[in-house]
Structure formats: structure tokens, C-alpha cells
Amino acid sequence: MDRYDVVVIGAGFAGLTAARDLREAGKDVLVLEARDRIGGSTWYQPDVFDGVGLEMGGTWIVPQQTHVWAEVQRYGIAVEDSELPARMTWSDRGQVLDTLLPVPPQEYEQLEHAVRALITDASRFDPTRPLSEQDVADLDVPIRQWAENAGLTGNAKELMMSWFCGCANASEDTGSALDILRWCSSMDSSLWGMVQASVLGFTFVDGTASLARAIRDDGGAELRLSSPVRKVESDDEGVTVTCDGGVVRADRVVMTTPVGVWQDIEFSPALPADKLAISRENHAGQGQKIWALARNVPEDISGFGWGTSFDYVGAMKTTDRGVVLVCFAPEHDRVDADDLADVQRAVREFAPEAEVLDAHSHAWVHDEYSKGTWATFRAGQFAKYELCVGRAEGRVHFSGSHTARRWRAFIDGAIESGKRTAAEILAAEQ
Numbered sequence: 001m002d003r004y005d006v007v008v009i010g011a012g013f014a015g016l017t018a019a020r021d022l023r024e025a026g027k028d029v030l031v032l033e034a035r036d037r038i039g040g041s042t043w044y045q046p047d048v049f050d051g052v053g054l055e056m057g058g059t060w061i062v063p064q065q066t067h068v069w070a071e072v073q074r075y076g077i078a079v080e081d082s083e084l085p086a087r088m089t090w091s092d093r094g095q096v097l098d099t100l101l102p103v104p105p106q107e108y109e110q111l112e113h114a115v116r117a118l119i120t121d122a123s124r125f126d127p128t129r130p131l132s133e134q135d136v137a138d139l140d141v142p143i144r145q146w147a148e149n150a151g152l153t154g155n156a157k158e159l160m161m162s163w164f165c166g167c168a169n170a171s172e173d174t175g176s177a178l179d180i181l182r183w184c185s186s187m188d189s190s191l192w193g194m195v196q197a198s199v200l201g202f203t204f205v206d207g208t209a210s211l212a213r214a215i216r217d218d219g220g221a222e223l224r225l226s227s228p229v230r231k232v233e234s235d236d237e238g239v240t241v242t243c244d245g246g247v248v249r250a251d252r253v254v255m256t257t258p259v260g261v262w263q264d265i266e267f268s269p270a271l272p273a274d275k276l277a278i279s280r281e282n283h284a285g286q287g288q289k290i291w292a293l294a295r296n297v298p299e300d301i302s303g304f305g306w307g308t309s310f311d312y313v314g315a316m317k318t319t320d321r322g323v324v325l326v327c328f329a330p331e332h333d334r335v336d337a338d339d340l341a342d343v344q345r346a347v348r349e350f351a352p353e354a355e356v357l358d359a360h361s362h363a364w365v366h367d368e369y370s371k372g373t374w375a376t377f378r379a380g381q382f383a384k385y386e387l388c389v390g391r392a393e394g395r396v397h398f399s400g401s402h403t404a405r406r407w408r409a410f411i412d413g414a415i416e417s418g419k420r421t422a423a424e425i426l427a428a429e430q
């Protein structure tokens with residue numbers, strides 16, 4: 001049986017980073033990845049819609065995400081800034097509002113109140129420390145309840161809920177408001193910062209795959225693709241890992257799969273009750289990201305909607321055939337990505353003349369190696385699981401963007417967690 005110092009399960013950004021750092025420290029490392037590619041919840045497809053490259057998963061980063069930003073600089077990866085849209089589109093239940101702000105003038109005060117509530121609540125905590133250890137349990141409630149508790153009304157309330165749901169990729173009745181307030185808090189409690197973090201970040205010129213490959217090549221750890229792990233058995237001397245294609249032995253294991261996937265792996269000793277419980281509950285990020293190629297759409301459309309199928313529709317680039325739109329929905333079954341007529345119906349809630357020519361998406365929620373999009377906590381999960389998800393169980397170390405602090409559920413959080421886990425293993429061995 002092959003023996004390694006460390007076996008890393010999963011070749012997303014967390015796994016690739018942990019493997020690289022452990023290799024740098026002289027460890028013999030094997031990475032086992034279920035899919036036939038690296039990158040995990042990021043997946044750049046270079047040739048969709050007649051040669052346009054599209055990100056199926058993680059896409060945008062901002063300089064305040066210091067872990068991913070440092071990697072981009074370290075490997076000289078090309079990134080480009082988003083263009084500020086000249087105007088916004090607001091869709092009130094499918095009716096496009098041709099107004100400066102999403103509320104009529106008599107409701108401006110309510111909009112101000114909503115912005116103040118966002119900034120006040122985001123300022124109440126330090127996003128670099130565990131939120132469950134700070135006095136903010138009252139914010140760990142469903143997005144809708146937060147909006148009601150804050151006394152938001154009218155379109156200001158609708159807009160705020162839609163924006164939060166867009167950030168959460170979760171519905172207003174499941175996603176934790178605290179997990180989204182964290183975005184604002186992480187941008188120094190700035191409204192503009194949160195806009196940047198949610199719709200105006202930088203993208204990778206050659207796709208997120210360019211950074212994933214750079215980290216993998218630098219580390220040079222052995223990588224086995226198409227090797228889903230089925231069993232992780234620990235004893236006093238080490239860990240035996242069984243995957244499709246073989247059995248290997250290691251001193252320690254780094255587990256980076258999304259939480260919903262843990263329950264499908266046989267652990268011995270069994271996972272503790274808290275880890276098993278969150279794996280079964282799963283996180284709230286159960287929505288959709290759908291790309292559409294459309295004609296008769298403004299080239300700079302950037303729209304938020306409430307009472308609509310998508311909560312955000314934005315133009316990313318223009319090709320000879322039309323405008324490439326990225327669209328998000330907070331639930332996995334809002335729009336049928338395989339049915340152009342249905343995608344067109346949903347896009348028309350933002351651009352009534354739109355003609356959708358093509359659509360492309362990956363159903364992360366139904367993918368057995370993801371079981372969701374990004375790991376927004378459900379309301380109430382901070383208190384129960386924030387600390388348990390990243391806690392080591394003997395020789396099995398738990399990593400992944402869901403275990404990160406400031407930018408959990410982002411690419412940055414994945415890299416932060418990979419670094420932390422590698423350091424944790426090196427410290428444990430001293």
C-alpha cells in the first residue's frame with residue numbers, strides 16, 4: 001500500500017493550497033480528487049457561446065481578499081477590473097423601473113434607513129474573529145427576519161432582501177443575514193465596498209483555472225483525478241484512505257470537500273454528531289448561476305429584481321451575436337437552464353425585449369461532489385457549527401472555504417483555509 005505523509009482530499013483551492021504549503025515544508029503529499037479536473041467549485045470553460053470563456057463557479061475577487069490577492073501577485077496571474085455600469089436597472093416583480101433609485105421619492109428616507117441598518121449592523125462585529133463568539137446572535141436570522149427586525153419597508157426592504165439573497169445564493173427564509181452582513185463588515189462596513197464585493201470585483205483574464213494550475217504546478221504534489229474517496233479510517237498510527245482505484249495510507253489527512261458531501265464518506269471513527277448534523281442540514285447556498293447570450297438587451301445592463309425569478313442579471317461582455325449575461329437565482333429550481341424559453345422569460349423581467357439565443361450553467365446543487373453553490377450558512381448555523389466545521393478530528397484535518405473567517409465561502413476563504421490547515425499539520429508534528 002502506498003504511504004504518504006499527508007493525503008489531501010479534494011483539488012479545489014483549499015486542497016491545492018494546503019498541498020503546496022505542505023510540499024514546501026518537505027512533506028510527501030498525495031491529492032485525491034473525485035472529478036476529472038482540478039478547481040472544484042471554480043470551473044472555467046474556455047470556449048462557450050462561440051469562443052467566450054465562462055466561469056461556471058467562483059469568478060470575482062477584490063483586493064481586500066488578501067489571501068487570493070497575494071497568490072495572484074505571487075504567480076503573476078492576469079486579472080481585470082469590472083466596468084462600473086453607467087446606470088442600474090430595477091425590476092419590481094417584472095416591471096422595470098426607469099428611475100434613479102429603486103424607490104419613489106417619497107420613500108427615499110426608507111432607503112436611507114435601510115442603508116444605515118446595513119452599515120450599523122455590519123459594524124457590530126469583527127469579521128476576522130469567529131462570529132459565534134461575538135454578541136451578534138440576533139443577526140443570525142433569516143434575511144427576511146433581519147429586514148423586518150430592522151424596520152425596513154417598501155421597495156427599500158425588497159431591494160435589500162434581493163441583494164442579500166443574491167450574495168447568499170439562498171432564499172430570504174433560509175440564508176443567514178449575519179453571513180451577508182459579514183461581506184459588508186469585511187469591506188470596512190462600507191456600502192460601496194459591499195457593492196464592489198458583490199457585483200464589481202476583478203475577474204481572471206485566463207479564468208480561475210490559471211491560478212489553480214499555478215498553485216498545483218508550484219507544489220508538484222502527486223495528484224490523482226477521478227478518484228472519489230469512499231472511506232477514511234483513522235487509528236493510532238495513521239489514516240487509511242479508500243478511493244475508487246485504490247487504498248493509501250498517510251500520517252494525516254486534509255479533508256476539503258463541501259460539508260454536504262461528508263455524510264457520503266464512511267468515517268471511522270464516525271464523524272461527531274455536530275459535523276454529521278451540518279452535513280445533513282447542509283448550507284443555504286442552493287441557488288443558480290446561469291449564463292445567457294441575448295439580443296435586444298442593453299450592453300451595460302446591471303439589474304436587481306424582487307418578485308422576479310433571477311435576483312440579479314448583469315452584462316459581462318458583448319460578442320458579435322449578442323450580450324453575455326450572468327444571472328443568479330436564490331433557489332435551484334427558479335429557472336430551467338436547459339430551456340431557452342424559460343431563461344428568456346426570466347431575463348425579460350429585466351429587459352422586456354430580450355431574445356435569448358443560448359444558455360449555459362452547471363447544476364452545482366445536484367452535483368454529488370458539491371451539493372450546493374457557495375457555503376452561506378443557514379440562519380442559526382453560526383452558533384451551532386461555525387467552530388465545528390474546521391475542527392480537526394484526530395489525524396483528520398478539516399479545511400475548505402466553509403472553515404475560513406473573513407471571506408468564508410469565497411475563493412479567498414478556500415486559500416486562507418488551505419494555509420491554516422497546512423500550518424496546523426506542521427505544528428501538530430513538532
Ligand SMILES: Cc1cc2nc3c(=O)[nH]c(=O)nc-3n(C[C@H](O)[C@H](O)[C@H](O)COP(=O)(O)OP(=O)(O)OC[C@H]3O[C@@H](n4cnc5c(N)ncnc54)[C@H](O)[C@@H]3O)c2cc1C
Nearest residue numbers: 010012013014034040041058059060229400401409411414
Ligand atoms: C456558482 C458559484 C459562484 C461563485 N462565485 C464566487 C465568486 O464570484 N467569488 C468567490 O470568491 N467565490 C465564489 N464562489 C465560491 C468559491 O468558488 C468557493 O468558495 C471555493 O472555490 C471553494 O473552494 P474549496 O477548495 O473550499 O472547495 P471546492 O472547490 O468545492 O473543492 C472541494 C473538492 O473536493 C472534491 N471532492 C468532493 N467529494 C470528494 C470525494 N469524495 N473524494 C475526493 N474529492 C472530492 C470536489 O470535486 C472538489 O474539487 C462561487 C461558487 C459557486 C459554485
